Amino acid sequence: xxxxxxxxxVPDTAENEFELNSAGNDLDRDDLVYSVNEWDNYAVEExxxxxxxxxxxxxxxxxxxxxxxxxxxREMAMGANNGVLLSDDAFEGSDGKGIAAILKAEVEKGKYxxxxxxxxxxxxxxxxxxxxxxxxxxxxxxxxxKIEVKDDTSIHVGREIxxxxxxxxxxxxxCVLSIQTGINEPRYVGIRGIRKVASVDVPVKGAGDLxxxxxxxxxxxxxTRRVDxxxxxxxDGAEMLEGSTEEIIEKLIEKLKAKGGL
Amino acid sequence: MTxxxxxxxxxxxxxxxxxxxxxxxxxxxxPSAEVTxxxxxxxxxxxxxxxxxxxxxxxxxxxxxxxxxxxxxxxxRKALLDVLPHDAIILLPHDTFGMDLAPGLAVKxxxxxxxxxxxxxxxxxxxxxxxxxxxxxxxYTHVTSDVSSGAVITVRPGSFAPTEDTAAGGxxxxxxxxxxxxxxxxxxxxxVVAEVGDVDITKADVLVSVGxxxxxxxxxxxxxxxxxxxxxxxxxxxxxxxxxxxxxxxQVGTSGQTVKPKVYxxxxxxxxxxxxxxxxxxxxxxxxxxxxxAPIFQVADVGIVEDILEFMPELTEAVKAL
Ligand SMILES: Cc1cc2nc3c(=O)[nH]c(=O)nc-3n(C[C@H](O)[C@H](O)[C@H](O)COP(=O)(O)OP(=O)(O)OC[C@H]3O[C@@H](n4cnc5c(N)ncnc54)[C@H](O)[C@@H]3O)c2cc1C
Numbered sequence: 001x002x003x004x005x006x007x008x009x010v011p012d013t014a015e016n017e018f019e020l021n022s023a024g025n026d027l028d029r030d031d032l033v034y035s036v037n038e039w040d041n042y043a044v045e046e047x048x049x050x051x052x053x054x055x056x057x058x059x060x061x062x063x064x065x066x067x068x069x070x071x072x073x074r075e076m077a078m079g080a081n082n083g084v085l086l087s088d089d090a091f092e093g094s095d096g097k098g099i100a101a102i103l104k105a106e107v108e109k110g111k112y113x114x115x116x117x118x119x120x121x122x123x124x125x126x127x128x129x130x131x132x133x134x135x136x137x138x139x140x141x142x143x144x145x146k147i148e149v150k151d152d153t154s155i156h157v158g159r160e161i162x163x164x165x166x167x168x169x170x171x172x173x174x175c176v177l178s179i180q181t182g183i184n185e186p187r188y189v190g191i192r193g194i195r196k197v198a199s200v201d202v203p204v205k206g207a208g209d210l211x212x213x214x215x216x217x218x219x220x221x222x223x224t225r226r227v228d229x230x231x232x233x234x235x236d237g238a239e240m241l242e243g244s245t246e247e248i249i250e251k252l253i254e255k256l257k258a259k260g261g262l
Numbered sequence: 263m264t265x266x267x268x269x270x271x272x273x274x275x276x277x278x279x280x281x282x283x284x285x286x287x288x289x290x291x292x293p294s295a296e297v298t299x300x301x302x303x304x305x306x307x308x309x310x311x312x313x314x315x316x317x318x319x320x321x322x323x324x325x326x327x328x329x330x331x332x333x334x335x336x337x338x339r340k341a342l343l344d345v346l347p348h349d350a351i352i353l354l355p356h357d358t359f360g361m362d363l364a365p366g367l368a369v370k371x372x373x374x375x376x377x378x379x380x381x382x383x384x385x386x387x388x389x390x391x392x393x394x395x396x397x398x399x400x401x402y403t404h405v406t407s408d409v410s411s412g413a414v415i416t417v418r419p420g421s422f423a424p425t426e427d428t429a430a431g432g433x434x435x436x437x438x439x440x441x442x443x444x445x446x447x448x449x450x451x452x453x454v455v456a457e458v459g460d461v462d463i464t465k466a467d468v469l470v471s472v473g474x475x476x477x478x479x480x481x482x483x484x485x486x487x488x489x490x491x492x493x494x495x496x497x498x499x500x501x502x503x504x505x506x507x508x509x510x511x512x513q514v515g516t517s518g519q520t521v522k523p524k525v526y527x528x529x530x531x532x533x534x535x536x537x538x539x540x541x542x543x544x545x546x547x548x549x550x551x552x553x554x555x556a557p558i559f560q561v562a563d564v565g566i567v568e569d570i571l572e573f574m575p576e577l578t579e580a581v582k583a584l
Contacts, residue, residue, distance in 0.1 A: 010444050011402060018397060018400045018401050018555070020401075056489075059440075068509055069400060095375075096365065096375060096377075097368070097369065097375065100369070105464065114379070119361075123377075124378055124394075126361045126377060126393075127364075127368075128374060128377075130361070130363075130365030131365045131366065131368065131375070133366060134365070135369055136365075138447075139336060139446070140336070140362075140366060141356070142335075142360055142362040143384070151295035154453070159362070160517050161359075161453070161517075162357065162516055163519070163520075164456035164510055164513065164519070165453055165455070165456050166454040167450070167452075167453050167454075168451040168453070168454060169448050169450055169451055169453055170449045171446070171447065171448045171449070175447070176446075181485045181500065181501070182500070182503060182504040223373075223374035223407055223411075224374050224375060224376050224405055224406070225295060225406055225407075226404070227391070227404040227406055228403065228404050229396075229401050229403050230402050230404070231402065231555070237559050237560045237565070238549060238560075238561075238562035238563060238565030239564050240564075240567070241564060241566050245572075245573065246576075247566065249576060249580045252548065252564065252577070254494075255548075256525060259524060260467065260468075260524040260525060261465070261492065261524065261546065261548075262492060262584070
């Protein structure tokens with residue numbers, strides 16, 4: 001099974017407190033900690049496990065800038081065989097469709113049976129996998145939390161639906177799946193693993209290499225654009241309890257008593 | 263003005279809540295627009311839903327096809343493409359079904375796509391201004407979509423005001439005949455229903471719910487001690503289940519359990535909408551989080567900025583001393 005996994009470098013929500021820049025049109029990115037999109041680690045782990053079982057290879061690909069190479073190397077340290085960086089100034093400002101179009105061009109350069117993406121990334125849109133599938137005319141399933149390889153032509157996938165239930169589908173290959181967390185336990189990547197792949201060549205491809213019309217992607221090609229970022233007023237949010245821990249606990253216990261919590 | 267449509271998801275003959283929320287969303291897009299509901303499925307359940315929607319919408323399109331007995335996104339997409347005008351604005355829910363269907367539909371309609379919209383600020387010419395969240399709710403953004411060639415928009419369930427039954431006196435238009443080939447490369451097999459765990463968090467009056475802030479499996483014990491002291495039950499957010507520290511039946515959220523406690527203690531939980539989607543019945547929410555900007559503080563009744571690993575043991579002692 002030849003598997004392509006689409007990954008992304010994103011600001012880590014657990015490690016950062018997000019502030020706006022002074023112009024108010026972007027995040028203050030100076031001190032942000034970045035990492036691999038959480039969902040992508042599950043996708044790469046699943047790809048590696050499939051290849052361990054049935055043979056084949058795993059390629060990780062990302063659309064990004066030079067710094068995105070680090071997430072490719074991290075996923076290669078996990079066990080992905082190859083990495084490809086799709087990078088070009090013309091790609092900047094792409095909307096979901098732009099990103100999917102760039103990935104489509106790379107998919108068509110190879111011969112993949114299975115293409116995986118994370119269920120969603122930092123933007124929370126969960127769009128790229130479904131768009132890529134539609135552009136390729138491949139079948140698609142989102143929020144996949146189980147994969148069983150049946151034969152060379154089809155697989156069974158479980159999709160997570162509401163209430164913890166699972167929807168089972170048979171899907172023809174080649175196909176695109178977006179992977180939901182919990183499908184496996186992504187392996188730990190140590191510093192040694194990272195070092196091992198440090199010197200592996202990661203090809204970089206631009207619009208020309210991929211045969212993409214620069215006007216069709218990037219800011220110019222985008223039908224949906226982000227105008228600005230903002231943090232809303234807390235409005236009538238929580239009553240914040242302040243003081244020493246002891247004082248806070250005292251106030252909290254009074255409230256819990258009143259509300260039936262104790 | 264382009265025509266606006268609202269896709270009506272339903273189960274067992276009853277429309278999901280979002281069906282009542284689209285009219286408010288549509289009004290915010292364009293106050294003068296008429297929204298047409300679209301319901302796809304088959305048989306008596308579909309008829310029931312289509313009829314019920316005539317009390318809310320002036321026009322309800324019905325697509326009845328045996329292949330749509332289960333809403334397989336690939337087949338529903340084909341059916342919608344046969345029925346909708348190419349420059350339609352169509353609203354769908356941002357849930358597990360909408361996420362499956364909408365991105366591919368936008369590609370096939372060659373229209374703009376906007377996902378998980380929580381509010382609309384109206385049209386400016388052909389540009390529709392919208393509000394969404396990024397980074398798990400930590401920041402908001404304005405986005406604009408050029409809707410001149412149509413748009414597929416998923417709205418976050420619960421973000422818009424539900425319409426009361428208006429007795430709109432609408433009519434059902436049967437467009438089943440317009441639907442052509444629904445063959446698909448993805449075939450629905452079955453739904454596997456979630457296992458029930460040993461503890462039923464849906465019945466508890468007080469929940470001590472832990473999120474990623476608990477940091478390590480061993481620390482679950484700290485929450486259990488607090489819960490024991492309070493006579494409460496321990497529940498959790500999704501990452502705790504993904505890490506296998508607690509069983510799936512303890513997970514609160516859209517892909518977990520819906521709970522209706524009196525008091526909900528959110529300990530080290532950021533407050534993503536998928537998590538809060540499982541907290542119903544307007545409980546008294548206490549949030550303890552070390553990040554003063556955590557989105558959970560926007561919905562909690564009481565907020566405390568502390569490290570839960572230090573705060574919970576102290577609270578446990580204080581409760582025991584009562
Ligand atoms: C389709 C779909 C369905 C989903 N369904 C669900 C669902 O049913 N339920 C669910 O919960 N999630 C669900 N999710 C995941 C959801 O989007 C979030 O990723 C998840 O809820 C985050 O969990 P969390 O708040 O525990 O973790 P995080 O978002 O990582 O937040 C951890 C919080 O803990 C705080 N913290 C860290 N350390 C400490 C400390 N020592 N003391 C105090 N505070 C601390 C941090 O400041 C942070 O605010 C779903 C996602 C998708 C895409």
